[in-house]
Amino acid sequence: MNSTVVSYFSQSNEFQNVTNWLTQILGFNASSLVAFIIFAVFSLIIVGAMATIGGLGTYAERKISADLQARIGPNRVGPFGILQFLADGVKMILKEDIVTTNADRFTFNLAPVLCLVGVFATLAVVPYSSGFMLADLNVGIFYLVGMASLVGVGVFLGGYASNSKWSMLGGMRGASQIISYEIPATLSIIAIVLLAGGLSMKTLIDGQGGAPQDWYIFHNPFAFMGFFVYFISALAETNRAPFDLPEAESELVSGYHTEYTGMKFGLFALAEYIEVFVVCGVAVALFLGGYKVPFDLGSGQILVEKLGLDGMLAQNIGQFLELGSFFTKTLLLYYVVIWVRWTLPRLRVDQLMTLCWKYLTPIALVNLIGCAVWMYAFNGKSIFALIFHAAGSAGGH
C-alpha cells in the first residue's frame, strides 16, 4: 500500500477499534469514512502549518535581511517581534479592497486565488516523513511540476487584469520567466528520476540514505551540478531575487501586484513564501536525502531492538525524527534562499534569459545524459560506493 497518512494510521489498533465501532453504529463499513476524516484533518493541519510557515517566512525574511544589513528588524510585536506576521495579517484583512476602475474584475479576483491554489495543490505530494504524506501518487513529482505551473497563470493574469503598465510588464516578465526556467528545473528533476527509477516521492527518497554519502547530490558529479541548476531555476521560478524581475521595485513599483490591496496582495505574498518552502522541500527530497535519518532510525526498528519499545511507539518516534530531518534541511535551504536574496544584485531581463537558455538548459541536458551514461557504465553505483569498493579491494591484496 502507499505510504500516506491514512495508510500509516490504519496500522494502529485504535484505527481498527474506531472503525469497528462506527461500523456497528452506522450499519455500513466505515473504514473509508474514517480514512476520509483522517485525510481531511491532516489536510487542514498541513494547510494551517504551511500558512504559518509562509507567514513566518515574511518574518524570517525581514529579520535575516536586518541581520545582513546590521539593522534590528521587527521587534515590537511579541518576543523578538515574532508575532509581526499576525499583525500584518490583521492589517491586510482590515484594509480597503480596491479594484481599479478599468480592471477586469473577474480575472482580477481570480488571479491571487489561482496562485494560492497552485501552491497548495503541490503540498499534497510533498514528503514530510515516510508516514506523513497526503498522497503518494505514482507520478508525484510530475504532478508537482504541473500544479506549480498554475502559479505562472496566476501571475500573468494578475498583471494583465490590473490594467496598468507596471503590472502588465511584471506579469509578462513573470510568465515568461516561469515557463523558461521550468525547462532546466524539470530536466534536473528528470536526471534524478533516472537515478531513482520512479516518479513517486517514495521511490525517489527510498533510493537515498540518511548519511550524506548516500544522497543523490553526491551520487555522481552530474547530479551534484544538477542540484545547483535546480536550485537556481527554483529561485527564478519563485520570482525570488536575484531573479525578482516581475516585481522589480526600482522599475516596476511592485510588478504584477502593484494594483492589489489588502488580503489579495496578502494571498500573492503568502503563495510566494509557501512556494519557496515547497521548492526547497523538493530540492531536499530529490537531492539531500529527503526525510531519511542516519542509521535507519526513521523506521523505528533499532529502537525496538535496543530499547525494547513498543512497535507503534518506536515507529511514531521515528516519524518525528524524520519530520525533524526534513524540516531542518528544508528550512536551512530556505535560509539560503533569503540569504541569496539579500546578497546578490538583480539581473537584467536579457541576462536572465541568457542564463536560462544559453547556460542552464545546456548544462541540465549534459547532466541528464551524464547521469544516464553513469547509470549504464557503473551499474547505478554512487561514486562513494565505487571509492569504498576500490579501497576495500586494494586493502584485500
Added chain:
Amino acid sequence: MFANTLFLASACLTIGGAIAVVYSKNLMHACIYLLASLFGVAGLYTCIGADFLAATQLVVYAGGVVILMLFAIMLTGGTSNKVNRFGLEKIPAMGNKKTFFIASFAAVVSAMIIVKILIPVLKQNPSSALSPNEPTVERLGTLLATDHILAFEISSVLLLGALVGAAVISRPRKEIHD
C-alpha cells in the same frame, strides 16, 4: 462512491468549462474557462486510472498551452475590440464557403476517428474493467521506447521544427544593401 463523485465533478467541470468557453464574450475569460475545462479532462483521466496522462495534461496544457494562449491574446489585443475601426464586426456571424468547407471536413474526420475508437470499445465485453491504481508510467515508457519509437521520433522532429522556426523569427533581420 468516491470514484463516481470524482467522475461527476470532473465531467461537470469539463462540460461546463467548454460551454463557458463558447459562450464567453471576452477572449481572456474564455481562456480561463478553457483552463477549467482542461483540469476537468485531467480529472477524467484520473478516473480511468491514467495517472501519467493526467499529470501530462496538467503540465502541457495548464502550464504551457494556456499561458501561451494568454500571451497570444494579450499581444494581439483581441480582448476588447469586437468591431474594427469602421464599426463592422470582425467576426462574421455565419462564415463563408471556405469556413463551412473546412468545418465540415474537420467534422467528418473527427467523426471517423471517434467511430474508429468507439467500435472496439462497444464490441468488447464491458465487464473487463481496468484494475485501479496500477502505475502506468513504466508501461508507457516501455511502449514509447519500443513499439511507438517512430511516432516518438517524429514528434521530436516537430519540436525541432518549432525551435528552428522560433530562432528564425527572433533573429535580427539583416539590412540588404545593394
